[in-house]
Amino acid sequence: MDAVTPGPSGTRRATFEGRGAFFEGTELKLEATHSHDDAAEEAHDVSVELGATFGAWVVPHLRRLLEKHGSSRLLHRVDHDFVRFVSHGSKFGTRPRADGRPHKTQTRYDPLVTSSLPEIGNTRLVWIEWVRGIAALVVVLSHFLDGVVPAFHDFSREVFDPGRAGVVAFFLVSGFVIPLSYRRQSTNVFIVRRLTRLYPIYWIVLVVTALLSARADWTSPAWWGELLLNATMLQQLFMASMITVAWTLTIEIIYYFQQIAAKTIRQLDRSWIVGYFWVAVFAGAVAAERVLDRELPISFPMLLAVACVGHAMSLSFGGLLAKKHTITITVVVTATIVVAGLLRADVDPLWPPLLYVVSFLGGIALFGLAYLARNRFELRWAVWLGGISYALYLSHSVTGGFIRAAPDDLLWPAFLAALSSAILSAWLLHKYVELPCIRWGRSYKPATAASRGVRRAADEPR
Template sequence: MQVATLPPPPPTTRPTPRRTRQSWLDALRGFAALVVVFEHSLDPLLPEIRGVISPWFDFGQYGVLVFFLVSGYVVPISLERRGDVRAFWITRVFRLYPLWALAAAAGAAFAVAGVYTTLPGQIADRPWAAALAHLTMLQDLLQVPGVVNVFWTLSYEMAFYLLVTAMFVLGARGTGTRASLAFAVGAPIAGALVPAGLLSRGLGVEAVVAVAAAVLAGGFAAVLAGRPEVRRHGAVALAVLAVALLALNSRVGAWQSLAIMATMFGGTALHHMERSAALRARWGWAICLVPVLAVATAVWLGPGWGMPEADQQAFKWSWSTAMIGAWLTFAAGLALRRRAIPPVLAWLGLVSYSIYLLHPLALQVVRRITVDPSAMSLGVRLAWEAALFAAVVACAALGHRFVERPAQMLGRRLAAERPVKIAQNR
């Protein structure tokens, strides 16, 4: 008797497992954001710490340098993993601009109402140039003060995105170490030769803003929509724009701008080295030169800007210790990356962008209420400090829930409508 056999079941296709979030990076983001809040609270609430510690260690610079290392670690890899420049920028725009627009509008409203510090005269005198500079997020590299003081770091994030995009389109992948060393070596050279804001001094702020916006728009149009040769030309335009603004027109000076870029690409190099023993063996010693060169450049050049000698010495110390502290903190996070992270620390990382952009507004309210810290006891000021952090975290939770998260979900949906293209935007 012949036994009937059933056909084999169809092969099951298992979905590709989603990449889990790296919670240690979220923890570093959240920690860095709270450190920046602490720095900005010193003048109105804890002037004792400002007087004793700030000449030796800048909490704010330390926090943003940790941010920059984290950005350097994750951003280029996210572009390389997806392989689609347009999808990358869709998600970036929806990640950055909605909350930025809210913070900018609130900052302008606070200034008009007298709650916030008054708008800088340059913004009031040249509103169209200031608005256009802010829309590019390159305002600090265009000699335009931010309507909210913390916006300055976004200019360096944007310059980094432009360089990463250009490198990807031109096929220069996995070059974080060489780029980091190039910027670190270029920092003292450019800093010694180029005064801050050179382009705007020679051409005028309005002209530089208009040219930069035009090059940015044209470069993006070419990179996102053109033929391969056109894309390459657009990538070159974006890279030249970013490097020119960093070296020739930043508000803080060429050496500090290039040191920041070296730090961000240092994060990229560390990511590649983590995944390649060959890279670690070949370049591990070299990446250690980046913070060393950044500190040496600060000690050699200093801020300039007509500062008194005592203030220059304090800046050199505070910048140098902040740079060393940021690299050591990131190295500690990297070493402990496989440890369990408390959920609250990971959550603070999720809302860190809201903490960073919204805390100056909450701080100005506290300033208006407390007025004179010398008239309050230490206990009262510590209570205000706790209240400030609680208010900032609450505002950040609302900002993330009702602004950031919906915008990010929309950006992901729009990006997901495009098929994944590995290395096809070059």
């Protein structure tokens, strides 16, 4: 920071320069509003306008500025995303155009379209959304081509499975995004928003899957018990999922429980450290497979460790974690999974050791390349797919029935029918189920002490 000059009404202007980028005309505005209500507290609003895309080192600079000229309450607000980054450059370190217009690589997305995008402060992480879109498309194409192209079937069983790579990328995204949203929400709000986001579409696809299942026995209590257990998303802890791809959702729910526990003890921003525990569990499970000569659910700890790596990356991206910690956990988790995976006993015919490791590295590479290219490509089609990625991930397990039921001479028409119907049904579910449920979940506001007091006062007899 080169200079801080006082301005009117408590406004200070600052200019940042150094480390290959500049922040010119940065405005830190400190405003205090008071209420005549004796119970009201002083409110602070921190608004920071930056003249270039922020890097991971911005927040420490802001913290130092506030430590010198602000207060502990303002520092607390900075740490909880009351910092607004407005980018005018096309990439890190790019000076804004003289006419104020965005560079060609920048897109002004419709706020209605991007309202559900993950964000740091008010900066939409559009690249995260197109990672979701590409990962979902890779999973769908992998599953569909497996039944259409024999050469691809052999390749995905012996060398590299793109579907598994897409799943690894999904968990890096979850680890990157979920703590970002949870850290500025109460646990009640987080749970309600996750329930309304995930379960309605899942239940619809589950019912359709059950109705089409050849195993369905609606007079059997055991069938109803299996169906109800699947409705919890925790079924993979006890049995195979009715929806073939829903085994990953059980791991996702476990990750949510981990984050809730971390926030309960006020360690949410340090919960990425649990990744070291999960990768140790993975290595232990691989060793146990060799001793017991049987397959164990090693993908559970592997994907949970991957999510913790994503969390560390998000903290580093936002300037809240030193890069050395992110690099360390990334290297440790990746190296452990690679080495242990290669030493794994050949007990799972579907996942030989080399295939497991190469597919895992493919997911890491997909996310890493997306991060490096985050400011270079728009990929609007992938952003759109990212919006419907959850519905697409679930619905393609049903539409894949076109391929399973098709004769050999009609496999390609069945492939096109399965793909087009998966995308169409995903869009319909997203528009008419997922988005309304998201809006309903966001309308939930837990009662505060003040609001409860107002209601009690209103209920008292006069």
